[in-house]
């Protein structure tokens with residue numbers, strides 16, 4: 001069972017009900033549950049979207065697109081039915097926050113889905129969980145059944161004349177399916193190959209109908225925004241980065257865990273104060289700040305606020321909020337290799353730059369790590385990655401290229417240390433250490 | 438209707454499939470969950486599973502196979518009764534995920550994607566399973582175990598061997 005953590009600097013909004021038994025619908029109701037959707041029904045779609053815009057909430061799936069704006073793109077009139085699709089594929093390495101939402105507050109996901117549906121005029125919402133999350137799917141399924149039993153879902157919800165249904169869906173193992181258009185393909189029973197954009201899902205999405213796709217955390221934040229008001233939520237964060245976010249801090253810290261911090265919270269403080277600093281008093285080497293696809297930061301670059309804009313200015317990305325912390329004992333080349341191995345494995349193979357690019361990067365970095373590379377291989381790795389950027393069918397190619405470029409750029413010396421048959425200095429150090437024991 | 442026909446699935450699963458296909462605007466949407474649930478019951482996606490799922494959804498077997506080959510959890514060969522999936526992705530790697538994998542290999546005497554002779558265990562090195570903050574983490578079938586040490590790992594394997602392990606389906 002995932003361990004819950006706590007720190008005084010946390011501002012618990014979306015995680016407010018964690019550990020309080022809110023999987024039980026009565027408990028959820030006692031904790032202000034299903035009040036937000038009733039308020040949303042009473043005030044109507046325009047009010048909902050205005051509050052969402054005021055909240056400054058930006059998508060928690062990784063790209064940080066303003067949620068209210070996304071919802072406003074959905075055409076009011078549509079011949080085809082509209083849909084809400086909740087993205088719980090959560091597969092970006094370093095990211096485990098949606099896991100906790102499904103585990104501890106499943107009704108918040110349902111309620112957020114309903115509110116999104118009312119805002120855009122959809123009658124059906126899908127909640128898609130990655131296949132590995134079977135125990136969480138069971139929790140979600142029970143929550144949905146309980147909501148139906150109460151009459152909160154189905155026909156004429158809360159006497160409004162509005163019908164709204166929710167269907168849960170399981171994936172079956174595929175990172176790529178987290179990309180929104182591939183997610184729709186998967187839900188339509190196909191291989192998770194991305195679609196070309198435009199048209200964007202808000203116009204032509206699931207089954208050809210206008211579709212709002214949001215990350216599970218984004219959706220679970222919505223009821224709280226309805227209750228506290230968009231402006232109050234926005235004030236918790238920084239300019240254009242409203243509210244709070246679930247940050248997962250993992251790797252070499254003393255107290256790894258998922259912490260809800262205000263947007264803009266200082267990254268260095270998050271690592272040293274909130275997560276208790278580097279494990280065993282070691283020195284910090286690097287931080288991958290927002291899931292494995294975000295470019296690495298060196299130890300002296302981390303005095304920066306955790307919001308989409310500040311992280312962008314710092315040359316990296318806020319991404320999925322999965323902060324991975326590396327201490328001085330890590331070989332960056334080995335870490336880069338493990339990262340590219342993942343993307344090579346997950347590339348769907350549809351487009352050549354991604355399929356071939358990830359494969360060659362894996363081979364080249366692997367060879368370099370083993371000591372079989374020469375000087376110009378380092379530039380080749382970087383050149384190859386740079387030539388993938390923006391040239392792949394979907395952003396998975398970028399997700400593979402960006403961190404690779406970052407590793408070479410920021411830690412070139414470590415790549416050089418492996419050259420000319422030397423192989424991994426860290427491995428040798430570890431072996432020597434082991435021999436001494 | 439379909440339940441009255443010959444089916445390779447248990448009556449419960451057949452009934453579940455009958456309902457599942459009605460939930461979506463398009464029957465085909467049930468394909469991925471059907472394959473996974475069929476695998477849970479049959480152990481793997483056999484030719485017979487492909488044939489029946491295709492028929493239930495009005496698809497060609499070809500279409501089903503093409504989808505089947507895309508998803509990493511779907512397999513066309515039996516795994517062990519307890520499929521041990523060890524994450525070695527970045528957060529787990531930093532907290533000795535590879536050590537756990539090596540430990541399992543030694544303990545079970547099998548390698549990646551192999552099955553023990555008694556058919557009880559299989560082993561897989563997997564990508565991030567969404568438990569990074571509680572690394573190193575594994576799954577045995579659908580059950581998660583986290584903050585592992587080799588000792589804890591031994592205990593888990595012993596429990597499954599003795600029929601005392603968790604079994605979420």
Ligand SMILES: Cc1cc2nc3c(=O)[nH]c(=O)nc-3n(C[C@H](O)[C@H](O)[C@H](O)COP(=O)(O)O)c2cc1C
Nearest residue numbers: 059060061087089090091178179180214215218395
């Ligand atoms: C390769 C790839 C994988 C992705 N995986 C996920 C994921 O697992 N979960 C998620 O919410 N978004 C994921 N995204 C982002 C989605 O495409 C999409 O932007 C997001 O679900 C929109 O929701 P949001 O605006 O609430 O963040 C992924 C994107 C790419 C390119």
Ligand code: FES
Nearest residue numbers: 524529565568569
């Ligand atoms: S990296 Fe192992 S669970 Fe995420």
